Amino acid sequence: MARIPDAFIDELLARADIVEVISARVQLKRQGREFAACCPFHDERSPSFTVSPNKQFYHCFGCGAHGTALSFLMQYDRLEFLDAVEELARRVGLEVPRDTQQRNVNPDTRDLYGEMEAAASFFRSHLTQSDKARAYVKKRGIAPEVLEHYAIGYAPDGFSALRDALGTDPRRMQLLERGGLFSKNDRGNVYDKFRDRLMFPIHDRRGRVIAFGGRVIDPEDSPKYLNSPETPLFHKGRELYGLWQARQANQKLERLIVVEGYMDVVALAQYGIAQAVATLGTATTPEHAELLFRSAPDVYFCFDGDRAGRGAAWKALESVLPRLKDGRQAFFLFLPDGEDPDSLVRKEGVEGFNAQLHSATPLSEFFYAQLSSDVNLTSLDGKARLAERCKPLLAQIPDGAFGDLMRQRLTELTGVGASTSAAQVHVPTQRIGRATRSTPGQKPSLIRTAITHLLQRPSFALALQTPYRFAALRQPGIDLLAELVLLVRERPDINTGALLEHFAGREEAVSLQKLALQDLPGEEDDLRIEFLDAIAQLDKQLLQQRIEELQQQLHAGQLSEDDKQELRELLQARLAR
């Protein structure tokens, strides 16, 4: 993937004004130090979308959308990262450093993308050449424009068609092998992995071919579906078949429909339902869930109505639950026996299929139906058991109206549990959670204070002297604080938005986002003093930590003469403070 130097991004974000970028697209209203609007990313009547000119980021309290001027362009204009960079650079009159970009691309990876693209073209040309494949496509009723949109192809029969055509030198052979296009027999001979199959290229979010799925044409052949193995480009737990095409076909995705196979995706598209995606032979992972909700607010999961289907649906629910911020919804459609989306839409047409989706089971209903299926809710015992089962799961739902309603429902069912707020049983998914979460009335920890100030006024870090003694403290959150300080040192122009961006996708991201949003009262100078004071106190704690360490060793009789000297000096230093 092409890389643009961080320093350039920092400069870009420092020069661009997020208020200007957003107000060109959304009507903003001044509200104190910030601007507010009705969120462009979810439906709402009262504004919960805020833009901060000081911190140079936006945040929606309703749906959680947030980011920098760059992420806004990506989210709102649906631009890919590089295009968003180009667009913003053009606005502020900066030149994107092209050659750096080129130099940073790993030539292996670049060539691998090229080879996957070549394989895709090879398969496509063979679809037009093969009578058998064309007859099959016709029988399945796939129109030429749909074939085109999904770049569907055909892998010819035989063991070396692709190999002979593309593996023209050792380097290309090696790339094709790394791309997962070959299999190897016992004697070490490589041969085409995909043979006599309809080929569905799998695209990444930028529309590059990264893998393939092949479906048998002959019903006698097996397996029915064959996917590329995991490769440097392809990790099946992170990719969704058809997402790129769905984004291309829809200005704004209101919903996504998750189905099982590529044929289902294509069949739905054939009927004008261009919002279907498929997982690639895996259960729905948390990465999938994140990707789905980042693309659309409503997600419909289609599963078989049988036992296996319900099991898979529950897996999906578990991945989805921690991501159900307000404004996001998940539904489950259990298909009638023997039907798949492909057969269903053919039989019932678009309206029939949409009607099925309309009557799909909301996540809340599926959740309680599944958990209470084997408990007797008329007995106290049964109620208690249900409450026990629900608690850890409910605790994963982000704060908001949906979580409240789910807990309320539990109370209705059992009479227990309403007071079990998320905070009490919070699953510790965030490493800095303990250090950074403060309950009302309690003084925030020093580390939390330092991190909050630093996030909001990154330049404070430049006032610190090296070595950063506090970094050696053994306390939760200290690594993060040190990382922030070093990051600002390396990228002195960085602003709050860009700092948050740096942590996007990491487990700390949510907590940092919250801290960045806090309103810190006081003037710049007071805040600087608060920050420096917190760091000074942390430095002092390190002194104490070292003294305790040495004293322990002293008691264990393991102290060298040098250590003893150090201990004496430290004790004196402590007295002197």
Ligand SMILES: [Zn+2]
């Ligand atoms: Zn929103």
